[in-house]
Amino acid sequence: AQSVAQPEDQVNVAEGNPLTVKCTYSVSGNPYLFWYVQYPNRGLQFLLKYITGDNLVKGSYGFEAEFNKSQTSFHLKKPSALVSDSALYFCAVRDPSRSYQLTFGKGTKLSVIP
Amino acid sequence: SQTIHQWPATLVQPVGSPLSLECTVEGTSNPNLYWYRQAAGRGLQLLFYSVGIGQISSEVPQNLSASRPQDRQFILSSKKLLLSDSGFYLCAWAVSTDTQYFGPGTRLTVL
Numbered sequence: 001a002q003s004v005a006q007p008e009d010q011v012n013v014a015e016g017n018p019l020t021v022k023c024t025y026s027v028s029g030n031p032y033l034f035w036y037v038q039y040p041n042r043g044l045q046f047l048l049k050y051i052t053g054d055n056l057v058k059g060s061y062g063f064e065a066e067f068n069k070s071q072t073s074f075h076l077k078k079p080s081a082l083v084s085d086s087a088l089y090f091c092a093v094r095d096p097s098r099s100y101q102l103t104f105g106k107g108t109k110l111s112v113i114p
Numbered sequence: 115s116q117t118i119h120q121w122p123a124t125l126v127q128p129v130g131s132p133l134s135l136e137c138t139v140e141g142t143s144n145p146n147l148y149w150y151r152q153a154a155g156r157g158l159q160l161l162f163y164s165v166g167i168g169q170i171s172s173e174v175p176q177n178l179s180a181s182r183p184q185d186r187q188f189i190l191s192s193k194k195l196l197l198s199d200s201g202f203y204l205c206a207w208a209v210s211t212d213t214q215y216f217g218p219g220t221r222l223t224v225l
Binding site (some may be wrong): 034036041042043044045046049088090100101102104105106107 | 163181206
């Protein structure tokens with residue numbers, strides 16, 4: 001069965017510093033990987049995805065993620081954090097053999113401190 | 115461009131009452147549609163998905179049901195709500211099996 005782990009419930013970073021939100025996954029085949037962001041009482045917004053190709057994926061709002069097959073990781077990164085980046089971040093994986101389903105991590109709360 | 119609507123935005127219902135949440139998508143045809151529930155502990159649980167009119171797959175047996183009466187309409191229902199049905203309900207759509215896009219959600223509180 002596919003699974004996603006976000007090992008940190010909360011990440012605190014100072015404004016202007018680089019940020020990393022960690023994600024590891026487990027699937028039986030080649031993974032499709034996604035990052036979403038959720039602001040309070042709002043739906044999830046799509047940030048970026050990895051299907052195949054370049055291991056460094058660029059997405060919305062200056063975010064990027066690095067796919068590492070050997071470490072089964074897909075960490076979300078941003079070179080310089082903004083206070084407005086404070087939100088809940090979800091990593092998700094889709095097993096190609098179960099095409100209609102995404103499995104989500106439990107989420108990581110990012111707080112950017114002014 | 116595509117948009118997804120959910121209503122109501124907030125709902126407070128007594129235990130044992132019925133439920134109907136609606137989701138509609140504009141700007142696309144024959145989307146896959148999904149219902150998720152997000153509990154207070156953050157995690158998202160897939161409840162139902164649909165690949166076409168009248169085609170519903172249930173992921174977790176529970177007190178809820180779903181229907182898709184029209185191509186871009188997805189309804190989540192219950193005949194009798196339980197306290198454990200409280201949560202944040204999210205609808206999502208996708209074209210084929212690609213990226214899922216989420217609606218604004220409905221906050222349901224069962225008292």
